[in-house]
Amino acid sequence: MTICLTNTAKTFPDGTRALLPTDLTVETGEIVSLLGPSGCGKTTLLRIIAGLEDPDRGGKILFEEDDVTTLPVERRKVGMVFQSYALFPNMSVRANIGYGLKMQKLSKSEINARVTEVMEMCQLEKFSTRSIDALSGGQRQRVALARAIAPRPRLLLLDEPLSALDASMREALRDELAVLLRKFKITAIFVTHDQDEAMAIADRVAVMSNGHIVQSGTPEELYRNPNSPFVAGFVGNAMHLEGKRVGKMLELEGGRQKLPFDGSGYFVYVRAEDVQIDDTGSLSGEVETITFLGTHYRIGIKGIIPNVLTSIFVGQRAPEIGSKIKVNIKPETLMLLPEGVA
Amino acid sequence: MNNSNIKILQISVTLIACAFLFVPMILSVMAGVTANYFQGVSSGLTFKWVFQVWELYAESIFLSLGLAIACLISTLIIGLPAAYGLARHPGWLSRILEEFISLPLAVPGLALALALLQLYGSMKGFRISWTFILVGHVLYTLPFMVRSILAVLASMDLKTLEEGASTLGASPWQRFRDIVVPNAMPGILAGSLTVVTLSIGEFNLTWMLHTPYLKTLPVGLADSYASMRLEIASAYTLVFFIIIVPLLMAMQWASARAQRIAQ
Numbered sequence: 001m002t003i004c005l006t007n008t009a010k011t012f013p014d015g016t017r018a019l020l021p022t023d024l025t026v027e028t029g030e031i032v033s034l035l036g037p038s039g040c041g042k043t044t045l046l047r048i049i050a051g052l053e054d055p056d057r058g059g060k061i062l063f064e065e066d067d068v069t070t071l072p073v074e075r076r077k078v079g080m081v082f083q084s085y086a087l088f089p090n091m092s093v094r095a096n097i098g099y100g101l102k103m104q105k106l107s108k109s110e111i112n113a114r115v116t117e118v119m120e121m122c123q124l125e126k127f128s129t130r131s132i133d134a135l136s137g138g139q140r141q142r143v144a145l146a147r148a149i150a151p152r153p154r155l156l157l158l159d160e161p162l163s164a165l166d167a168s169m170r171e172a173l174r175d176e177l178a179v180l181l182r183k184f185k186i187t188a189i190f191v192t193h194d195q196d197e198a199m200a201i202a203d204r205v206a207v208m209s210n211g212h213i214v215q216s217g218t219p220e221e222l223y224r225n226p227n228s229p230f231v232a233g234f235v236g237n238a239m240h241l242e243g244k245r246v247g248k249m250l251e252l253e254g255g256r257q258k259l260p261f262d263g264s265g266y267f268v269y270v271r272a273e274d275v276q277i278d279d280t281g282s283l284s285g286e287v288e289t290i291t292f293l294g295t296h297y298r299i300g301i302k303g304i305i306p307n308v309l310t311s312i313f314v315g316q317r318a319p320e321i322g323s324k325i326k327v328n329i330k331p332e333t334l335m336l337l338p339e340g341v342a
Numbered sequence: 343m344n345n346s347n348i349k350i351l352q353i354s355v356t357l358i359a360c361a362f363l364f365v366p367m368i369l370s371v372m373a374g375v376t377a378n379y380f381q382g383v384s385s386g387l388t389f390k391w392v393f394q395v396w397e398l399y400a401e402s403i404f405l406s407l408g409l410a411i412a413c414l415i416s417t418l419i420i421g422l423p424a425a426y427g428l429a430r431h432p433g434w435l436s437r438i439l440e441e442f443i444s445l446p447l448a449v450p451g452l453a454l455a456l457a458l459l460q461l462y463g464s465m466k467g468f469r470i471s472w473t474f475i476l477v478g479h480v481l482y483t484l485p486f487m488v489r490s491i492l493a494v495l496a497s498m499d500l501k502t503l504e505e506g507a508s509t510l511g512a513s514p515w516q517r518f519r520d521i522v523v524p525n526a527m528p529g530i531l532a533g534s535l536t537v538v539t540l541s542i543g544e545f546n547l548t549w550m551l552h553t554p555y556l557k558t559l560p561v562g563l564a565d566s567y568a569s570m571r572l573e574i575a576s577a578y579t580l581v582f583f584i585i586i587v588p589l590l591m592a593m594q595w596a597s598a599r600a601q602r603i604a605q
Contacts, residue, residue: 074512087506100510148510
């Protein structure tokens with residue numbers, strides 16, 4: 001189902017502008033992630049789409065051709081997975097999953113069949129009669145997903161679906177969730193503050209900051225062509241090369257760096273994998289930290305920019321802490337982002 | 343050596359405290375089944391007095407039970423939505439309201455009764471009806487019901503649970519029925535048992551509000567002490583115990599359970 005939001009904003013009674021007027025279109029079957037730091041308005045936007053929050057006057061929400069702006073949440077036919085899962089403690093796993101079907105007044109046998117089907121998809125057969133209290137975090141997350149999916153909603157909304165899990169489980173469940181969402185073939189919007197999560201699950205990511213969408217695109221687009229320093233920093237942790245721009249040169253603390261074109265009016269950003277430790281490099285610094293990460297080292301270099309410049313080093317032997325090194329950055333890998341864009 | 347002395351001391355203190363509590367009760371109950379109190383137990387044991395209590399005061403027992411049930415229904419009808427409202431809209435206004443509902447706890451029953459008499463005393467039909475006593479009991483027990491339910495509701499994320507149900511298509515009424523009430527059940531149960539126990543045992547307020555034709559169980563007890571033989575009064579105590587003790591125990595159990603959930 002295509003979802004189309006126009007001019008949707010939210011001002012809370014205390015005057016906080018949680019969401020500035022925003023337009024967003026989600027195509028049928030698309031999995032879109034709203035990514036941003038806490039307080040950027042992503043959850044508010046999701047809740048407006050769900051119908052749990054009313055947008056300010058002038059906003060309009062279309063599900064296909066239906067204007068659902070004033071439709072109460074219980075009639076929007078959306079499925080939602082909450083951050084805390086919001087499973088009903090007074091019901092078993094089965095009853096939780098069947099609740100939405102019961103609300104649709106389906107026959108007992110049909111409810112049973114559908115619940116069994118969804119439980120199989122989410123690998124929950126073993127837990128059917130358990131109470132919610134007797135489930136682990138990951139199992140709860142799957143029950144919440146199964147419950148949201150069972151009534152066959154037009155749209156699935158997920159609010160930080162993995163943030164309540166501990167780090168070791170999050171990664172495994174992230175891939176599992178990506179597979180499940182595609183298996184359901186459902187239009188989905190999910191909110192996260194974790195860029196890895198957004199990249200791994202979503203077809204398209206909308207990066208949000210201070211109540212508006214800064215940039216929206218595929219994970220690759222956002223990573224390779226960020227439109228602003230915020231996106232560059234938030235997606236893939238690009239580092240700002242702070243220095244004086246003189247024509248096609250950038251003067252840094254640790255030397256001069258060539259730019260691909262005249263840098264006036266632009267901020268210069270670089271990603272850690274493009275910072276190469278190379279004896280022929282034009283920048284010189286000193287190794288401050290070394291972190292061994294199995295496949296590579298992450299090396300913190302001081303003396304090139306006011307902050308630490310991080311480099312990904314894939315060689316067998318990392319330079320020692322304190323040693324003087326040369327750094328090379330290819331001009332074409334630099335990201336020049338216009339100043340004055342948030 | 344020293345340790346065992348302390349242990350002996352502990353046990354003795356406990357036993358003395360128990361005796362302090364139980365001996366009067368046991369004596370009273372024994373008196374109720376003794377043929378002649380002044381001759382002592384040697385005069386033989388009998389249920390005569392208990393039957394006499396039944397003959398004289400059966401009406402009081404039924405009145406009290408009826409009142410307790412009516413009081414329970416009233417406090418549930420008022421208290422459940424009230425607690426729900428307070429839990430759903432936390433804030434300074436809710437806190438003031440909660441304190442206001444709890445006022446009857448702080449005001450002595452006598453003062454409460456006096457206020458009711460001043461307000462409704464001139465309405466003859468109401469004044470002599472059992473519903474007059476009911477109003478007093480509801481005022482007095484309502485805070486226990488509200489607080490008990492509120493404690494359980496406040497311990498869970500009611501708002502999100504309801505939002506969850508709403509996204510699954512549940513209307514506000516269905517959410518209340520399927521989510522709020524079942525999850526509040528431990529609090530409702532604890533509150534109900536407290537209300538029933540308090541209503542059956544209430545004396546202060548009821549003493550002021552009752553008429554000669556409307557004697558509740560405790561009022562009847564006072565009446566029997568004042569006007570009957572000691573054996574009948576004691577047998578009455580026995581009857582009172584039989585009714586109130588199981589309720590008290592159930593109340594303890596339910597409150598403990600509700601508190602565990604509210605943690």
